[in-house]
Amino acid sequence: MGEDKKNTAAGLKAAAASDVDQITGHRRMRRTRIAEWSRRLTRETRLTVDDLIWPIFIIPGTNVLEPIDAMPGVSRMSVDKAVEAAKMAADLGIPALATFPNVEMEHRDQTGSYALEADNLINRATRAIKKEVPQIGIITDVALDPFTDHGHDGVLRNGEIVNDETVRIIAAAAVHQADAGADIIAPSDMMDGRIGAIRQALDAAGHQSVGIMSYATKFASALYGPYREAIGTSGLLKGDKRTYYLDPANATEAIRDAGLDVEEGADMLMVKPGLTYLDICRALKDTYGLPVFAYQVSGEYSMVKAGAAAGYIDGERVMMEKLLAFKRAGCDGVLTYFAPEAARQLAKGGW
């Protein structure tokens, strides 16, 4: 009889407190979660607008905004439109932009020689933005993939991406980008020795204050698909990038590779893609202590947009949760296509 009574709802309710007290020893994790004020007081990491870097896509022409099918809400912009976007970003408090060009086919060749034209599309964009919106930081990528007719990040010869010749081109291109006003050079090509070569070339040209954000650990990921549509390389790319990007299975190798970039003079390190490599973010932060940034890449962005459009997830909340995850993993900031949207949410408060 007594046993039966114990297993009724009323009996369980009364017994629970003391039984569970014996188990928890009065340690109750839920006390700090009990109200919004105490959740705010005990919150360990925060995302702020200062953490956001906004990648944008530049195309030739004037007054052109070209929506990118694979990236809902993102458009390629002509230089004049990019200047307007930079103004908007600065008004939102976003500290920096990362620029990527989509150039005409006639400017793409075997060695990416358009990268060496001082007044190419990306450098024109830098000059125009710096003139009108000097307070915003500009981070330029020096990889050759927007300028090669095969979509690879370096010179392609007999089926091989040739390391040293690519490094020389990239270092020279970096000087043109710094001449145009870029504040930070961000090589995404994963060639060996590029950080040291870029540092030497920048210094020799008098650009001691121009920094280097190394795409230190860039993985051979399937998450770059929408970006390749955005810069017009998806139809061009022959083969894949596994002979120069990192194997997604390798963490130790990634940490070693980033260490070389630190020795060669990188000022900041980047992990790319972001969410699938949070362990690497934490490891780089703890190992080197340099500023670490995650690149929440195009595929990560598009998956949130697609999930939200299908009604499967709350896109806004998932966006903020994912961005916060980078801060928790030790990142100092995030390159994200969500930057303006996240900045607006943060300005509204409640996150």
Ligand SMILES: NCc1[nH]cc(CCC(=O)O)c1CC(=O)O
């Ligand atoms: N140098 C290539 C480069 N620069 C930026 C991205 C990806 C960015 C994104 O997916 O958002 C890539 C990857 C690639 O095409 O291999």
